[in-house]
Amino acid sequence: MFNKVIISEDFDSINLAVIEVLKECKIHEVEYTKYCDDALLKIKRALLDETPYDLLLTDLSFIEDHRVDTLTLKSGEDLIAAVRAIQPDIKIIVYSIEDKSYRIKSLFENHDIDGYVMKGRNSVPELKNALTLVYNSDQKYLSPTITHVLQDKTVNEIDxxxxxxxxxxxxxxxxxxxxxxxxxxxxxxxxxxxxxxxxxxxxxxxxxxxxxxxxxxxxxxxxx
CATH class of the missing domain: 1.10.10 (Arc Repressor Mutant, subunit A)
Incomplete structure (x- = not known):
């Protein structure tokens, strides 16, 4: 299983729930941040220290606050793009309530994410399944309720x-x-x-x- 994981999520309650899931999966080295910029700095630091993270688990949307004008990365998608540029082999799982087909498809096709878990009633078991699948294979994980997304050809001709x-x-x-x-x-x-x-x-x-x-x-x- 993954050894070192970083979470980017701005709600403490969700962070605590995710950390509990990671502990149940025997992942003990876990760090979390509420800002995408801070997550990127930690990932850069870990690379410099030659102790890189194995997995980035991130939300897509973050509520704006007093730091908004000082932030470079405004969304989870910005963070994913920045992280892929410096650590291409890191595994990335998105944990979000976003259900828009085009955006989810874009994350898989343009940013090569490894999994997408929908926040909701079944998110805990789904997150466990995603962690296991992504770690043990090269397969991509997608929550069952949105498996149609990758087959959706509605927006393929939009440039x-x-x-x-x-x-x-x-x-x-x-x-x-x-x-x-x-x-x-x-x-x-x-x-x-x-x-x-x-x-x-x-x-x-x-x-x-x-x-x-x-x-x-x-x-x-x-x-x-």
């Missing part, structure tokens, strides 16, 4: 350009203002006709009745 369009629509940039916005940001294609065609394509793809409906669907999928 970064589409995500930029959806993002700016969601923050209130009108369709007729998008051309100047994209030109200012050097995003191409940025002609009015190209933008209109792509937005219409997205509406058709997601079966959205209008732009507001398109934004709502995109939020439900975790695209924005």
């Amino acid at each position: 970064n350009y589409d995500l930029e369009l959806l993002k700016y629509l969601s923050i209130g940039v009108a369709q007729d203002q998008m051309e100047s916005q994209f030109k200012m940001l050097n995003i191409s294609p940025n002609s009015k006709s190209s933008i209109e065609k792509r937005i219409n394509k997205l509406k058709t793809y997601f079966k959205a009745n209008n732009t507001i409906h398109l934004i709502a669907i995109s939020k439900d999928l975790g695209l924005i």
Whole structure:
């Protein structure tokens, strides 16, 4: 079983529950932090000391507080990307309430996480199963309630350009203002006709009745 684990979670009650699970799994060297920046510093320190962590267990969302303006890493996803860059072989399990298909899929495909456990009624036994599976094999763990996520092909044809369009629509940039916005940001294609065609394509793809409906669907999928 894993020897040295670090937890990144900002709720004490959840930290205590997770630590108890790790103890039951005979993992005794456990550290936890409430901030992603602190977790990254500990992981860097452990690498310098040649006593690296075997596993990072992290939430995705963290409540903002007085330290928010001083933090570099705002989310668990930021932390995962930073850790993968300095310790590519560390095992990573996400422990979160987030159930958006696109975001979960992205974590597996873009950040190569090893497991995703949904917080909920069955999270304790699921976390135990995840720890055992990830440690003993190269298989990925995904909570049974969201196993459909990796097979979901709904968002496979969405690219970064589409995500930029959806993002700016969601923050209130009108369709007729998008051309100047994209030109200012050097995003191409940025002609009015190209933008209109792509937005219409997205509406058709997601079966959205209008732009507001398109934004709502995109939020439900975790695209924005």
